[in-house]
Amino acid sequence: DIQMTQSPSTLSASVGDRVTITCRASHSVSTWLAWYQQKPGKAPKVLIYKASNLESGVPSRFSGSGSGTEFTLTISSLQPDDFATYYCQQFYSSFPSFGQGTKVEIK
C-alpha cells in the first residue's frame, strides 16, 4: 500500500496570501497524483490531476507540481472561497489512496 502524508494538517492564512500544501508518498507514484478541495457538507471537487494539470473550470490561482514522492499544491493568492480542506490522492498503485487532509483556515 502507498501511504500519503500531507503537511501541514492545518494552515492559518489571510486573503491574498500565497499558500503551499505538501503531499509526500511512501513510494514513488510518478505523476499519478490529484488534488481535491472539500467544503463542509459537500463532496470533494478535483482541482489538479496528473500532478500539474488544472481541471476545467478551476481558477488559475491553483497550481500543482512535483513527481515521484513529493508534491505541492499552491494557491497563488488566497481568496475567501478557498477556505476549505484539501486532499491529495495517488492513483499509481493497485488501489488509490488519499492523504489525511489539510485544513486552510482564516487567520
Add this chain to the structure above:
Amino acid sequence: QLQLQGSGPGLVKTSETLSLTCTLSGGSLSSSSRYWGWIRQPPGKGLEWIGSISYRGSPHYNSSFMSRVSVSIDTAKNQFSLRLSFVTASDTAIYYCARHGLELASISWFDTWGQGTLVTVSS
C-alpha cells in the same frame, strides 16, 4: 450536465448489509468508457476508496474490503450499486459515488462526485 445521485438507507444494523445505489443523469453508463467508484468518509475524517466497476461489469476492490464488498452495475437503469456486508460501527460514514477521470482505467482520480449519503451503523 453529468450528475450522480446516491440513494439508500441512512441506518443499517450491526452485522447486516449496507446497500447503496448511484444513478447517473446527463449521460449513459452503457456508452461510457469509464469506471465508476465508491469512496467513503467517516464523520470528520479522511477519504477511503472502496471499489469501482467498469461499464462492462469488471469490478476492482480495495483489498481492505475484499471479503465484504460487492459493486455491480445495471446499464439499463443507468445505475451502479455498492453492497458491504457484516457492517460494524466503524463503517459509519458518508458514502460517495464518483466517476473515474481517466478513460478505460481501473485506477484514476475522480472527476465527478455524487452528493454523498450518510450511513449510520447501529445496533
